Amino acid sequence: MIAPILPKTRLIPLAFAGLVAATPALAHHPMGGMTPETFSQGLLSGLGHPVIGLDHLAALVGVGLVASRFARGLTLPAFWIVAMAAGIGLHLMSADLPYAEALVALSVVAIGIAATMRTTLPYGLIAALFVAGGAVHGYALGEAIVGAEATPLAAYLIGLVAVQTALTTGIAFAARSLAKGSLATPALRMAGVAVAVTGVAALALPAFA
Template identity: 30%
Template sequence: MRNSPLYAFALSILVATPALAHTGAGSVSGFASGFGHPIGGLDHLLAMIAGGILASQQGGKSLWLLPVSFVAMMVVGGALGIAGVAVPFVELGIVGSVIVLGAVIALGKHMPTGAAMALVGVLAIFHGHAHGTEMPVDASGFEYGLGFALATAMLHAVGLGLGLAAQKAAEKFAPVAVRIGGGVIAAAGLALFAA
């Protein structure tokens, strides 16, 4: 099937459960669990895909600098979580990241690359901290961290691909579609906040 990756992605969104992303429920160890953590929650999925969409919207060096900034700062947040360093309002920061990234996409304003990197980097710390604090004591920190970093990079690539595909599909329609997508992401974040 030509569209099987698209169907697999759509299915992963439909079966993602936000509750499993932050309870430590289920078997959590090693690479597979680290990889599954960002994919297992709608909040992580939306924020990371939004990071890729924002990178595509910003263009230029942002195409790779924003995803790299997000992953790097998420690893920093993960290390803080593993080390037991408290970060205030982690869950609020995660939901807030969905709202903020969605809103920035919806507004469609070009940001300086440094400001966009700082924005995604700060928001990524919350996601990384959640990943790090939920790593079990007996898990390999390296394997678990590698798993969540690769899953995050993959989700950014999905968002980047979606944003670039939308721009190629119709130059006139793409900016509106991307902004609408940002609005939908922000609305989903508000729904997560209200839940």
């Protein structure tokens, strides 16, 4: 029974180890830094930006890992998504958030730590963490759409919501399934460590994010 389980338990930490080893080039924007001008460009940008940015991707993995621990866990990513959209709105309204990139990295570290803990933190505390993290990530993601017209802006938001919802809930489902195996819990915690390490790297080396 152990042989079929072991490869699955290694899947998440090994995959994330590869992400941590990736070069800073992965952080390039899907549009090459250009503001989207059409619906398709906005959608592509929204779908790609959270995945290509390693710090954003790490946060989404961590959200899924932490959410998988709760009976109501699949409701937790909603806090992240709503706060993310609000953060974008704040950026578009020219609100000033000092040290935004540092806050993004710190949120990744905090989520990674939460995923590594043996004791599951209270639901309300995790929801608050996801609201804070989602807001700062949304603020950072908003930079890519500043100055865009309404159509690419709407498409960008659609892409962001779609890809982040799919990733966080998909990882939560996968982690919950893997957690049924006796060897899975240490592997999932190691994935949380990888999330935290990614946040530390983004904090120490801004080009890594």
